[in-house]
Amino acid sequence: LKMEKVGKKLTKELFSEAQTYAQKIVDGLNTAVSPFHSVETVKKLLKDKDFIEIKEPDKWTLVGGQKYFFTRNNTTICAFQVGESCTAGSAPPDCFKIVGCHTDSPTVRVAPISDIETQGYKEVAIQWYGGALWHTWLDRDLTFAGRVIVLNEETGKLEDKFWHHPEPILRIPNLCPHLQGMDERESLKINKEEHLRPVIATSIIDSLMDLDETGEEKKATETESKYSIEKKHLKSFLALMAEGIGAKVENIVDFELSMVDTNKSCIMGLHKEFISSGRLDNMLSSLCATHALLEVSQEKLLDQSVNLIYLFDHEEIGSLSAQGADGSIVNDSLQRIYASFNEGNIDAGYKQALRNSMVISADMAHAIHPNYQHKHQSKHCPKLHQGIVLKSNCNQRYTTDSVSSAIIREICSRVDVPLQDFIVKQDIPCGSTIGPALSANTGIKTVDIGAPQLAMHSCREMCGTTDAYYYHKLFASFFKNLREVSSTLLD
Ligand SMILES: [Zn+2]
Structure with a gap:
């Protein structure tokens, strides 16, 4: 088995851990049957771990060390954990660590x-x-x-x-x-x-x-x-x-x-190595990001940062809506979180915080197809069970650049998650994600990644169980390690 340098070798133990995790994903996929039900599914997971529901029409009085979530239109959900050192009036957030995914599917x-x-x-x-x-x-x-x-x-x-x-x-x-x-x-x-x-x-x-x-x-x-x-x-x-x-x-x-x-999502294959399901794009990313935030938020976040996930509606139709990633929701909420600790004010400190922040735009990636090998660029052929895909496109269909990719490579190396590089074949138009809109609208450094899958946008898609496990580990490491890893690179 040839692996990238980053990440340890896939072992039977690791694969068996991944199998246990994949079952959690399958359970989530079976309830996340529409954007409304996806948000419901995530809401339940958050409530079970003591995240507090707040509403956009209400005044937000947030407390350092607490965990919150809100929804917009019941099809987009944002959940976040505030650092213990955030205090009202004197210490507003100085960094936002954001994972963005989407709840809708064709x-x-x-x-x-x-x-x-x-x-x-x-x-x-x-x-x-x-x-x-x-x-x-x-x-x-x-x-x-x-x-x-x-x-x-x-x-x-x-x-x-x-x-x-x-x-x-x-x-x-x-x-x-x-x-x-x-x-x-x-x-x-x-x-x-x-x-x-x-x-x-x-x-x-x-x-x-x-x-x-x-x-x-x-x-x-x-x-x-x-x-x-x-x-x-x-x-x-x-x-x-x-x-x-x-x-x-x-x-x-x-x-x-x-x-x-009505055919239920399941784990299949001779060695049970595939997840077969509708809506892997992009509920797999959404569920892995949620699980990572839940896991990380069981421990105290000691600094002045905020860990956030946004699961957006309307990605499949261009993200331009009130609850879409190209709408106002990210700027609205980041400002409100900041202002809640700053007597209602947005000042230069807010703009400084954005410069210390980073977004992972997580959406599924194209694994090489055994029957259509010529559709991939020969040096960029992501494979199932071999790690998370780092998507690049210098025409900014994906946001990844050498800074954001370096940060992700280091974040992955700390938890032994392998990465695979991807560009689209140059004679095929490239897809896109919420990444470009998010980075343009917020000015925050962004990276595009995804778990490899086959049959994207089919009624029934498939991916590898190990990659879901890697995905979740990568997100958790991002929340834990971004500040240290990025301190001399982001500005
Ligand atoms: Zn997608």
Whole structure:
């Protein structure tokens, strides 16, 4: 086994530790089925370790040594641990150590008016979200997950509820080869308007269910509800949703639902060395970053720094939104944390603190594919179980430069985490991450890294178990060692 110089040799003991950790990741992936559920999953982990929930509309009075989190839109979450030496009025934070990841993944979402009847089928009108490998959504047993807004009859207030139906209820069927011409068989072309609509029922059975005991069609007793939701979506689908969230159909105001594979995330392979799951991009990074913060925050942070994770929504569609990485949330919150220890003021000390800070932009990376080797630049071929990928692109699609890479190499060497270098092949356009937006908007030195995986943006992706373990160790080392490692490099 050829390894990079940094990092110790992969042993059976290390692999077995990684297997135990990978099971924690799989458990998290199985509950993080939509951005809302991802934030819920992380929130629960934070609350279990005594992180205090704060809200953006409230005044923040933070205390040194404490641990906090807040959410925006319930799809972006930020958690942080404040150093013990931060004191109100005299010692505001002097360094922010930030790991940024994302909670969203490419998927198919329900349209605002979704009820479609075609040739005896009940279908659901959709909108596509992000750039998935759309054909991988075909012939899967799918369900819905997301947010439903309902009117609480007793209080008269609108509330949001999260819904994830556990059973398969949707399917986007392939067209059999017998009904395709020769050229269609050779190249599967998906028209996103015509071919991604899932079937949810047959009209004949759906209307059968609408008959009462005497075989008469149930009287359309309900007059139109306040929000007219029943005019837009299939009645039996709304009934299922209402049951799932414990509300009445007529009180459903609106919803944002994504399609999710019901096939559970799992560990697989001859030696159980793969994690197979939807949403590895980027819940693997998000969960590893969360676990690292939880672990590090069990010990006192003795200086004036702050350890933070941001798990953003909307990365897959460009990050430009209130809760996206290209929005105001990072600057808003860093300023509020600082000002909370500085009598509400932002002064030169804040700008100085930014110069001592660093961001890790952590998003999944492309492992070399055994059947498409020529798609990687021959010297930059990240492999599973061989370490975290340091992504470079001198055109700033990734933020890594020699300073940020040197810092990460040293941070990894302290905990024996191997690194693998990556650039994209020069005749292929490079992907990007939240890194460039974050570094441009905050002015903070940033690095782009990721765990290697195959089949990125597929409905079902795969990665190596050891890399999840390395990832978590790298983040923990970043929180512990950044200050010492970076003291003469950042300015
Ligand atoms: Zn990603």
